[in-house]
Amino acid sequence: MSQTTEKRQQELAIDMKQGMDYDELVNCMRCGFCLPACPTYRETGGNEAASPRGRIALMKAVVDGLMEPDEDFEKQLSQCLGCRACEPACPSGMKYGYLLEDARDIIQKKKKHSMPVRMLRSLVFNELFPKQNRMRTVSSLLWFYQSTGIQKLAQATHLTKIAPGNLSMIERVLPKVPSPSRMKNRPSHVAAEGTAKKKVAFFSGCLMDTMFMETNDATLYLLSKANCDTIIPKKQSCCGALHAHSGEKDGAKDLAKNNILIFEKEKVDYIVSNAGGCGALLVDYGHLLKDDPEWADRAKAFSDKVKDISEILYEVGLPKMExxxxTVTYQDSCHLRNVMGTFSAPRKLMQSIEGVTYKEMQDADRCCGSAGVYNIIEQEMSMQILDVKMEHAKATKARTLVTANPGCLLQMKLGIERAGLQKDVRAVHIVDLLAEALKKAEGKA
Known part of the structure; x- marks a missing residue:
C-alpha cells in the first residue's frame, strides 16, 4: 500500500468516526430479518458482507478502528442498491438508508477521482441536474436525435452497439421526448374540473418534466378530474435524490432548501409527487436538514405535506375508468413502498378499472435493479436482479406491467427487451395507465 493510500484511509477512518451516527450503528441487533429482504445478499448466494447487517458491521468496524476503509469496503457500499427494503423488515427500526448515505458522502469527500471522472461528476451534479434549463437543452438534443431519423439510422446501421455495457439497449427503450417548445411552455396552474376538493402543489421534477413530460401531463389531467386545484411552482428544482445517493449530500441540501423556499409560499393541502425516487427524498428533507437550525422545522413542515399521486387519487376518488x-401486474417502486409507505393505493386504483384483471407478481416489492444509475455502474448485478424479476413478471401472464418511478419504468422496458417480450407485454407508469383508462371511459360516456 502506498503512503498516499494509507494516509487517505487513515483520514477517511477519522471522518467516519466523527461523521457516522454511532447510536444508529449499534442499533442493529444482528437478528438477520433483513437478509431475505436484501437483493444483493440473495443474488450473491448469501454473502454476509453483501447484506445490510454485514454492511452495518463493516461501517461499525471502521468507526471502531478494527478495519481500514479499503477498496473492498468501498466496493460493498457501492454495490448496495439503496432500495431500503431492509428497513420495513427490521424489528428495531434501523434507518439503514441514512447510514448508507452518510458513509457514501464521507467516502466521496476523500476520494481522489481521475480528471475525467471529476469533470463528469461536476457536470452532472453541479451543472446539469440542478439547472432545469440545461436539462431541457439536453432533452432537446435527444428529441432532435429521435425526431430527425438519426436514431433510426443509428439503429439500422448498428452504430448504437458501440455504446458500452447495456447503454445500446437502454437507448432503445427511452421515451419519446417532447419538442423544445412544449418543454418550455409548462403550466403553472391547472384548475379542478368541478368544485375543488383539495388544493395541491405538484412537484414536477427534472427528468419527469423533460424526458417523461407526457406522464406529468397525465398527472395534471388526473388531478383536475379528481377535482384538485393544482399549483406548479415555476422555480422548483431537482429533488436532490441523485446527489444524496451518490455521496453529494451538500448538493442535495442546497436543492432541498430551494424547494422548501419555493413550496412554502404556496398554501396547499399536499405536495404531490409522481416519482417514487423523488418522493422518497422529499419526505426525508426533515432528516436531511435536521442539524440546520434555520431549516430543520421548515424541512419537516415540507416533508409532512408530501404524498404520492396514487394516495391523493385514491383518497379523493376518480370517475369511472375502463x-x-x-391482465395487469405491478412492480413496486422501492422508495415509494419502503420509504413513503405507499403500496395499497396503486393496487386499489388498478383494481378499480373495468376490464382489468389484476395479478400480483411474486416478490413485487423486491428491487428491479434500476436504483438510479445502478444499472449502468453495476450492470452485472443489476441485470442479474432484473432477469429474476422478469421471470416473476412472465409467470403472471400479464399484458401490462405497471410501476411508479421513471427509473423502474425504464428498467422494466429493458427487461421486456432482454426477455424478447416486446410484442406481448408493455410497461407503463401507473399515471399513464389511469389516464388511458379514464379517457377511454369518457369516450364511451
Missing part, C-alpha cells in the same frame, strides 16, 4: 380486457 380498459380493454387485460
Amino acid at each position: 380498459l380493454d380486457p387485460q
Whole structure:
C-alpha cells in the first residue's frame, strides 16, 4: 500500500468516526430479518458482507478502528442498491438508508477521482441536474436525435452497439421526448374540473418534466378530474435524490432548501409527487436538514405535506375508468413502498378499472435493479436482479406491467427487451395507465 493510500484511509477512518451516527450503528441487533429482504445478499448466494447487517458491521468496524476503509469496503457500499427494503423488515427500526448515505458522502469527500471522472461528476451534479434549463437543452438534443431519423439510422446501421455495457439497449427503450417548445411552455396552474376538493402543489421534477413530460401531463389531467386545484411552482428544482445517493449530500441540501423556499409560499393541502425516487427524498428533507437550525422545522413542515399521486387519487376518488380486457401486474417502486409507505393505493386504483384483471407478481416489492444509475455502474448485478424479476413478471401472464418511478419504468422496458417480450407485454407508469383508462371511459360516456 502506498503512503498516499494509507494516509487517505487513515483520514477517511477519522471522518467516519466523527461523521457516522454511532447510536444508529449499534442499533442493529444482528437478528438477520433483513437478509431475505436484501437483493444483493440473495443474488450473491448469501454473502454476509453483501447484506445490510454485514454492511452495518463493516461501517461499525471502521468507526471502531478494527478495519481500514479499503477498496473492498468501498466496493460493498457501492454495490448496495439503496432500495431500503431492509428497513420495513427490521424489528428495531434501523434507518439503514441514512447510514448508507452518510458513509457514501464521507467516502466521496476523500476520494481522489481521475480528471475525467471529476469533470463528469461536476457536470452532472453541479451543472446539469440542478439547472432545469440545461436539462431541457439536453432533452432537446435527444428529441432532435429521435425526431430527425438519426436514431433510426443509428439503429439500422448498428452504430448504437458501440455504446458500452447495456447503454445500446437502454437507448432503445427511452421515451419519446417532447419538442423544445412544449418543454418550455409548462403550466403553472391547472384548475379542478368541478368544485375543488383539495388544493395541491405538484412537484414536477427534472427528468419527469423533460424526458417523461407526457406522464406529468397525465398527472395534471388526473388531478383536475379528481377535482384538485393544482399549483406548479415555476422555480422548483431537482429533488436532490441523485446527489444524496451518490455521496453529494451538500448538493442535495442546497436543492432541498430551494424547494422548501419555493413550496412554502404556496398554501396547499399536499405536495404531490409522481416519482417514487423523488418522493422518497422529499419526505426525508426533515432528516436531511435536521442539524440546520434555520431549516430543520421548515424541512419537516415540507416533508409532512408530501404524498404520492396514487394516495391523493385514491383518497379523493376518480370517475369511472375502463380498459380493454387485460391482465395487469405491478412492480413496486422501492422508495415509494419502503420509504413513503405507499403500496395499497396503486393496487386499489388498478383494481378499480373495468376490464382489468389484476395479478400480483411474486416478490413485487423486491428491487428491479434500476436504483438510479445502478444499472449502468453495476450492470452485472443489476441485470442479474432484473432477469429474476422478469421471470416473476412472465409467470403472471400479464399484458401490462405497471410501476411508479421513471427509473423502474425504464428498467422494466429493458427487461421486456432482454426477455424478447416486446410484442406481448408493455410497461407503463401507473399515471399513464389511469389516464388511458379514464379517457377511454369518457369516450364511451
